[in-house]
Amino acid sequence: TACLLNLPECLFPWVFADAGILKVAPVRLVNGPSRCAGRVEVFLNQQWGTVCDDGWNITDAGVVCRQLGCGTALSAPGGARFGPGSDPIWLADVNCAGTEPVLSQCRARLLGVNNCNHGEDAGVVCSDAGISEVAQLRLVNGPSRCAGRLEVFHNQQWGTVCDNSWDLQDAGVVCRQLGCGTALSAPRGAHFGQGSDHIWLNNVNCTGTEVALSDCRARPWGENNCTHREDAGVECSEVAQIRLVNSWSRCAGRVEVLHNQQWGTVCDDIWDITNAEVVCRQLGCGPALTAPRGARFGQGSERIWLDDVNCTGTEATLSDCRARPWGDNNCDHGEDAGVLQGSIWQFK
Known part of the structure; x- marks a missing residue:
């Protein structure tokens, strides 16, 4: 049912009590490395639920970080980057202006109305997460810090990236994030040797404009059908003598x-x-x-x-x-x- 404009109770039914008193829906970030990074969940109708990543962006993430006292937003990963939830999907098409003090003041679809699944759960990484976006990536077993097998840090453990759909655009994001210039190549097939730990990411699909790999779409952490023979690599344009x-x-x-x-x-x-x-x-x-x-x-x-x-x-x-x-x-x-x-x- 379409809402009439100027009827905030209709547009944002979750922020009003029965008596008409404004409420703030609690927000939390779960399944991440700290309370300031993870899958976004909101507490509505006495139950925690997730947020769909349709329209989800860095502006929306910034409101979440502000509400949690976690600083500014570093990234707004979609595609259930911090794992899929299992409870209701409460919000979709969230559209924050960026000035709201809490997520429940942002425009969105009616409560629970969406065409999403938990593979589209939205996430947030805030500046006070106690982690550095750059520190969460490394290139190993290559000739320099700017070339090698790609490894990402998740759940306090380093792991590799599967080369399914891995290409130069994805590698370019890695090089930019590491401060290594542009991507020269995106080697596949464990070009820099096979890893031995978790395969954390698969089907990474960057547009090439992202500032960090965590902004790119991918399967949820750890979900893959790969072996280490498919470990992805990167060669960046470090200055060669x-x-x-x-x-x-x-x-x-x-x-x-x-x-x-x-x-x-x-x-x-x-x-x-x-x-x-x-x-x-x-x-x-x-x-x-x-x-x-x-x-x-x-x-x-x-x-x-x-x-x-x-x-x-x-x-x-x-x-x-x-x-x-x-x-x-x-x-x-x-x-x-x-x-x-x-x-x-x-x-x-």
């Missing part, structure tokens, strides 16, 4: 990058002047003159680290450019890429 070798100048030569504590070359597949410009900028060598291919500056003998490098030209470093995952190539050293900068009088 670079050099030009086997020539008369530090600004000309075969391109080599340092990865996993070892220097290696770059394959010349799609290597072009735009890529060379990024190398020159990173080395402080001015504009690039040419981007020699075919091992013009001699063949390397170590690993071929990068292939199919595809820079837009605006990147500050070569490791910011898109490319295949480190070491993934179909090349030989007869295809080593080079760079020649115009001011060749810059001698070593």
Whole structure:
């Protein structure tokens, strides 16, 4: 039944007593690491129940955090991120302005009216939860803190993420959350080795705009049909050391990058002047003159680290450019890429 405007008793029946006195519906966050993070539950009709994530956002979460005295909202995860409830779903289509002191003053559907299930239970993470969004993620078993197997901290235990639907958008959110730049790749199939603890997340589906992985949709914690052979990984655009070798100048030569504590070359597949410009900028060598291919500056003998490098030209470093995952190539050293900068009088 549609409510008439200007009838708050109809729009918000749960906040009025029979005598017409305003009530505040108690709110709690459950199944999280602290009282300031978890699944949102409200106490109505003498029973606790959940909130549907339809329309649920950071503004709504902010009201919950304020009501609980938990600071500001860090994220507003949906999809039963803190597990599905089992009692009534009291609220749906919550639409807070952000200025309300309590959730029961926000607009929403009539009490108990919804088309939701508990797989859509809304959650909140507040700033006073005693946890850091960044601290709840780590990349392990890789060459640096910005590359490796993805692990998340839940219920006081680290666990992995299943690679079902895992892609570059999801990895991009991880890199941004960890302060590791942009995502270079989203390796699947336990590329960085298999974990041994819980598989916490599955079917992660980020839009790419989220500030934290906990803002992305996924199955409830621990719900999956995966094995550790499907552990997801991430490689972020940390700044890799670079050099030009086997020539008369530090600004000309075969391109080599340092990865996993070892220097290696770059394959010349799609290597072009735009890529060379990024190398020159990173080395402080001015504009690039040419981007020699075919091992013009001699063949390397170590690993071929990068292939199919595809820079837009605006990147500050070569490791910011898109490319295949480190070491993934179909090349030989007869295809080593080079760079020649115009001011060749810059001698070593």
